[in-house]
Amino acid sequence: MITVNSAQEAVDTVANEAILAAIQQTFAVGGAIIHNATGEVIAALHNNVLMPFPGSNTPYFLPHDPTAHGERQLVDWYYENAASLGLPPPGQLTVVTTLDPCAMCAGSLLTAGFNVAVSAIDDYAGINYNSQFNFPSLPPQIRQQAQNSWGYYAIAAPVSRAYQGANSPVFSGQSIDSAAYYLTSSIFSASVNTVREASNNSGLDPSKLKNPADLPANSPVRQALAALSPYALTVQCENPRDPGAELAPPLLVTAQQSSVFNSVALIDPFGNLLVCLGGAENQSPIRTAFMETTRGYAVMRWTLMNDPDPAVRAQAEQYLTHPKYGTFVFLYAPDPTTPQAVMTFGAYGSTMEGPVPQSYPSNLQYVLLPGNTTAQALSQLAQNLPPFYTQSVQVAPAQVLSQDLINTVKNGV
Numbered sequence: 001m002i003t004v005n006s007a008q009e010a011v012d013t014v015a016n017e018a019i020l021a022a023i024q025q026t027f028a029v030g031g032a033i034i035h036n037a038t039g040e041v042i043a044a045l046h047n048n049v050l051m052p053f054p055g056s057n058t059p060y061f062l063p064h065d066p067t068a069h070g071e072r073q074l075v076d077w078y079y080e081n082a083a084s085l086g087l088p089p090p091g092q093l094t095v096v097t098t099l100d101p102c103a104m105c106a107g108s109l110l111t112a113g114f115n116v117a118v119s120a121i122d123d124y125a126g127i128n129y130n131s132q133f134n135f136p137s138l139p140p141q142i143r144q145q146a147q148n149s150w151g152y153y154a155i156a157a158p159v160s161r162a163y164q165g166a167n168s169p170v171f172s173g174q175s176i177d178s179a180a181y182y183l184t185s186s187i188f189s190a191s192v193n194t195v196r197e198a199s200n201n202s203g204l205d206p207s208k209l210k211n212p213a214d215l216p217a218n219s220p221v222r223q224a225l226a227a228l229s230p231y232a233l234t235v236q237c238e239n240p241r242d243p244g245a246e247l248a249p250p251l252l253v254t255a256q257q258s259s260v261f262n263s264v265a266l267i268d269p270f271g272n273l274l275v276c277l278g279g280a281e282n283q284s285p286i287r288t289a290f291m292e293t294t295r296g297y298a299v300m301r302w303t304l305m306n307d308p309d310p311a312v313r314a315q316a317e318q319y320l321t322h323p324k325y326g327t328f329v330f331l332y333a334p335d336p337t338t339p340q341a342v343m344t345f346g347a348y349g350s351t352m353e354g355p356v357p358q359s360y361p362s363n364l365q366y367v368l369l370p371g372n373t374t375a376q377a378l379s380q381l382a383q384n385l386p387p388f389y390t391q392s393v394q395v396a397p398a399q400v401l402s403q404d405l406i407n408t409v410k411n412g413v
């Protein structure tokens with residue numbers, strides 16, 4: 001068991017994780033859960049968006065899991081282990097991270113209620129991108145929570161940054177040396193563009209793609225899809241960006257079988273329903289339907305693309321492409337007053353990891369809005385996100401066009 005005694009030691013620990021991430025050629029970010037009272041490092045992790053396949057000679061510049069940022073993984077790790085390890089509640093713990101959390105991770109951390117302490121700023125995708133500590137990307141109801149539980153360590157000369165934040169993070173008010181700050185900042189900057197491009201460019205253009213509906217029942221791609229989602233390839237929409245009432249049964253039945261009544265479908269460029277999953281919020285409050293769907297598809301594709309059999313790898317490449325060419329359809333849009341909504345839009349941004357091909361309507365669609373939410377409130381949340389999400393990805397949630405689908409789902413909920 002490692003124990004740290006200062007902000008410097010805490011940042012040195014997570015910087016080591018960021019170095020391991022850089023060696024893995026993924027986003028060079030690291031984090032740890034530290035017990036405020038004891039300084040014990042309860043868990044330390046790094047980014048795993050890109051991951052080598054054990055024993056494979058093939059290149060691994062393919063997203064293993066676009067949601068596998070260090071902080072998001074730490075939140076799920078906590079819920080997997082809290083009971084068996086007898087861990088204190090998140091409010092007595094701090095997630096220390098080398099880099100300001102992105103929208104997905106910020107939403108995850110705020111949902112769980114961790115304290116957060118940060119070394120380097122990310123002025124493109126970080127939730128404190130403007131360095132003002134006013135969190136304009138968060139729903140107004142959540143900003144105060146962040147201001148009460150987050151902190152940005154002071155940096156000694158020559159950088160000379162004052163501590164910014166609350167008293168509750170571990171080692172709040174303390175400073176780190178400029179070398180540690182430069183390491184955490186520059187190691188991420190050196191990784192970000194290549195990893196983003198590798199993720200965003202990792203699939204065939206739809207004009208070159210083959211239709212998985214044509215595959216025989218025993219093909220590896222069809223079997224992997226069926227194992228992930230019972231509705232895989234059972235529904236075809238005439239227009240992949242304009243799903244009709246045929247999508248209602250999978251969305252509704254999947255939602256009924258899930259811990260929270262919601263589901264998300266991924267439709268491919270041929271209009272095939274590839275994946276339709278609900279959330280696992282009974283295991284971790286951040287395992288929402290969208291998180292499960294995007295992660296499930298990415299990990300399945302990565303596994304096939306790294307299969308020892310070259311024929312399986314070739315089939316995966318020819319039939320399954322990047323989700324930016326597909327359409328995500330939520331049964332219910334996320335509630336824009338919650339940190340889960342920030343997490344969801346952030347995870348969508350991390351799934352796209354760059355520009356989305358121009359299309360109408362958006363490939364981020366929902367059938368219904370929750371509670372008293374308006375479409376305008378949902379769009380406003382998307383428009384308030386850090387620059388990466390508004391300028392590069394251009395997150396634009398839109399209701400499905402088909403009134404038939406809306407009415408059929410309304411009758412079923």
Ligand SMILES: [Zn+2]
Nearest residue numbers: 069101102105
């Ligand atoms: Zn993140």
